[in-house]
Amino acid sequence: MRFTPIASLLSIVCLVAMPAHAQSYPSKAVRLIIPFSPGGATDLLGRLVGQSLSDRLGQPVVAENRTGGGGNIGAEFTTKAPADGYTIMVAGIPHAINMSLYKKVNYNLATDLTAITNLATFPSMIAVHPSLPAKTMKDLIALGRSQPGALNYGASPGSPNHLVMELISVMTGVKMVHIGYKGSGPGIIDLIGGHLHVSSIGFPGAMPHVKSGRLRPIAVTSAKRSTLLPDLPTIAESAIPGFDVNSWYGIFAPPRLPDELVTRLNSEIRALMNNDDMKTKLAAAGAEVDTNSPQDFTKLVRSEIDRWAKVVKASGATVN
Numbered sequence: 001m002r003f004t005p006i007a008s009l010l011s012i013v014c015l016v017a018m019p020a021h022a023q024s025y026p027s028k029a030v031r032l033i034i035p036f037s038p039g040g041a042t043d044l045l046g047r048l049v050g051q052s053l054s055d056r057l058g059q060p061v062v063a064e065n066r067t068g069g070g071g072n073i074g075a076e077f078t079t080k081a082p083a084d085g086y087t088i089m090v091a092g093i094p095h096a097i098n099m100s101l102y103k104k105v106n107y108n109l110a111t112d113l114t115a116i117t118n119l120a121t122f123p124s125m126i127a128v129h130p131s132l133p134a135k136t137m138k139d140l141i142a143l144g145r146s147q148p149g150a151l152n153y154g155a156s157p158g159s160p161n162h163l164v165m166e167l168i169s170v171m172t173g174v175k176m177v178h179i180g181y182k183g184s185g186p187g188i189i190d191l192i193g194g195h196l197h198v199s200s201i202g203f204p205g206a207m208p209h210v211k212s213g214r215l216r217p218i219a220v221t222s223a224k225r226s227t228l229l230p231d232l233p234t235i236a237e238s239a240i241p242g243f244d245v246n247s248w249y250g251i252f253a254p255p256r257l258p259d260e261l262v263t264r265l266n267s268e269i270r271a272l273m274n275n276d277d278m279k280t281k282l283a284a285a286g287a288e289v290d291t292n293s294p295q296d297f298t299k300l301v302r303s304e305i306d307r308w309a310k311v312v313k314a315s316g317a318t319v320n
Helices: 005-017 020-023 040-055 069-079 093-101 137-146 159-170 184-192 202-212 259-273 276-283 295-314
Strands: 030-034 061-065 085-090 114-122 126-129 150-154 178-182 198-202 218-221 247-253
Touching: 030 040, 030 069, 030 218, 040 085, 040 114, 040 202, 040 247, 040 259, 040 276, 061 085, 069 085, 069 159, 069 247, 085 093, 085 114, 093 159, 093 247, 093 295, 114 295, 126 137, 126 159, 126 202, 137 159, 150 159, 150 184, 159 178, 159 198, 159 295, 178 295, 184 198, 184 202, 198 202, 202 218, 247 259, 247 295
Parallel strands: 030 061, 030 085, 150 178, 150 198
Antiparallel strands: 085 247, 114 247, 126 198, 126 218
16 A cells, blocks of 8 residues: 555644543553542542552552542542543542532532542441341331430431431431431441441441341341342332432542543443452442443432432531
């Protein structure tokens, strides 16, 4: 095949026109913002993703915990970072809740960040102190209706587990007293000690105490049962039809990230998440891999913001 001078010139022009970041990305370390403290579900997921993504990209992916404001500080930092693919963030359902829970938030999860892909979902369990005369969700609801305001539960204000309990109250009319904690650990300790009656708790934090008999699980919050406790019924099947809450977490980037970088990151992250080893590691924490396209992830984010705004309004929950 012969190349004419004009054809050769056009080829050179096309190469020059290609964005430099598309040709060389990544050429240095990528920063992964984790907007919560070490040890939680977000941190666990972020570090697993960061390690695997480093291998796929051929550059270090450095996890950086930027905590505070219920995750808002890390998110706001990410919105102001350069849109060059070298700053990404793991965030999820807490941030969707924050959009209506906080009186003032300096960013919009749906419009001020680029949605790359969802990563995984984490159900919680409803657990009670063994002394409570409630072995099922129906028992708990009946007990709450017979003694209005007598039951209490513990949760970090504005956390998914807080809103799970508020959603139960909204859907059943059962009023329970919320006791606020700075983290899930102290709340679990008080539930074990009998200072709390019931709480929504993530599987990783609850399972050791369930196995020891110090906590009694009565239901799982997601639409389907957990593989960790396959005999534990869902809230939907046991008491509240249609109830379905899964804590979800995904990867976001600064606004206006170029399409070619969105596509690259989405492809790499979905590939690593659907690896059997990653699925096994997350299953051990009660989580399930759940990736999607940037378009579908954007739709999920918007729908979750709307969903939790209704729960926040109905419950009256707020954070200054």
